[in-house]
Amino acid sequence: MTCRSAPVTAFPVRAPAATLADVASAAGVGESTVSRVLRNHGSFSEKTRKRVMEAAAQLGYVPNRIAGTLASSGSRLVGIIVPSLSNIVFPEVLSGVNQALEDEGYQAVFAVSEYKMAREEEMVASMLAWRPAALMVAGLEHTPAARALLEAGGTRIIELMDLDGEPIDIAVGFSNLEVGRVSARHLLARGYRRIAYVGHDLAADTRAAKRLEGFEGVLRDQGLALMERSTLPTLSSIEAGRAGLEQALARRPDLEAVYFSNDDMAFGGYCLCLSRGIRVPDQLALFGYNGLGIGQALPQPLSTIRTPRVEIGATAARLAARNAPAQRIDLGFELIAGATA
Numbered sequence: 001m002t003c004r005s006a007p008v009t010a011f012p013v014r015a016p017a018a019t020l021a022d023v024a025s026a027a028g029v030g031e032s033t034v035s036r037v038l039r040n041h042g043s044f045s046e047k048t049r050k051r052v053m054e055a056a057a058q059l060g061y062v063p064n065r066i067a068g069t070l071a072s073s074g075s076r077l078v079g080i081i082v083p084s085l086s087n088i089v090f091p092e093v094l095s096g097v098n099q100a101l102e103d104e105g106y107q108a109v110f111a112v113s114e115y116k117m118a119r120e121e122e123m124v125a126s127m128l129a130w131r132p133a134a135l136m137v138a139g140l141e142h143t144p145a146a147r148a149l150l151e152a153g154g155t156r157i158i159e160l161m162d163l164d165g166e167p168i169d170i171a172v173g174f175s176n177l178e179v180g181r182v183s184a185r186h187l188l189a190r191g192y193r194r195i196a197y198v199g200h201d202l203a204a205d206t207r208a209a210k211r212l213e214g215f216e217g218v219l220r221d222q223g224l225a226l227m228e229r230s231t232l233p234t235l236s237s238i239e240a241g242r243a244g245l246e247q248a249l250a251r252r253p254d255l256e257a258v259y260f261s262n263d264d265m266a267f268g269g270y271c272l273c274l275s276r277g278i279r280v281p282d283q284l285a286l287f288g289y290n291g292l293g294i295g296q297a298l299p300q301p302l303s304t305i306r307t308p309r310v311e312i313g314a315t316a317a318r319l320a321a322r323n324a325p326a327q328r329i330d331l332g333f334e335l336i337a338g339a340t341a
Contacts, residue, residue: 017154018059026055038063053246062128078320079127079135080110081120083205086235087264088279089290089309090138093160096313098135104321106133108245115235121146123213128155134320140165141206144177156323158316161307163330164210171328173318176207179305180214181261182335186303188222190341192257192285195219196228198244198269199261208261209287228252228305236261241268257285263292266302270340285341291334303338 024031036042039050052146082090121143132155157169202209230248232240260266266288291306
């Protein structure tokens with residue numbers, strides 16, 4: 001089953017980036033003074049420094065480190081900030097981005113935030129300072145400061161892998177809320193009622209939190225609730241999935257099914273079932289997310305949701321290279337029934 005909604009929604013054209021002259025005008029000083037303050041070089045009073053810095057922050061000004069070098073020809077760089085490289089998900093996104101950008105004559109530059117919003121904020125400021133042709137970031141949630149920079153930077157911004165919220169500019173992905181809903185409906189249709197959730201740090205992975213929100217919403221509509229929730233304060237991993245399921249079963253040995261935050265975690269849960277002689281899905285059903293090859297290579301292919309990661313990267317890259325207007329593109333997802341739930 002493939003799920004997708006209306007493919008394109010248009011948004012207004014974005015305003016240009018704030019300039020050194022804009023900061024100077026707002027602060028009531030000359031451009032040379034603004035330059036000295038921002039470079040922290042030369043003479044200026046503390047009062048002037050404070051006025052300039054406040055004006056720069058208010059306007060979302062980012063110093064242009066490549067000034068005249070690319071002013072006439074335009075940058076051929078596209079920045080990409082991903083939260084992780086620990087599994088195949090974001091490398092596949094980057095693969096789609098890189099191939100499409102090469103076809104369009106652009107170069108990708110990427111950084112990894114490790115699911116830390118403060119780190120993402122630093123990377124946003126750093127990349128925008130190089131005036132890339134576009135900047136891609138994962139998800140729609142950012143720190144207030146990072147969002148202000150993204151909104152005011154004058155650079156094409158493309159948010160990936162999520163459509164549940166208000167995009168800054170262009171958004172390419174799918175609804176994580178709907179992924180959770182479809183997952184819950186699948187388990188309920190199979191007759192499972194005593195269901196647990198096993199996942200990782202939901203405060204860091206906001207998209208996983210949205211999937212769980214959608215999942216629980218469907219349960220509530222049916223007068224049900226999760227029997228157990230085991231979330232480990234770590235990044236996703238096979239080991240965390242195994243440990244999380246072990247915790248859940250220790251508290252509720254009568255569970256019928258487990259919804260995992262992703263396939264890595266579900267693979268770890270499957271390994272625990274093998275070691276304990278728990279028959280899947282007869283004694284315990286397992287459901288994942290991402291549609292990774294590792295889950296489909298199991299003796300019983302994992303029941304999961306497959307997401308179009310390479311297509312998302314390639315689509316975003318083409319929009320960046322062609323300076324497309326603001327829009328929201330839903331590439332949908334696919335339910336893989338598998339053999340574990």
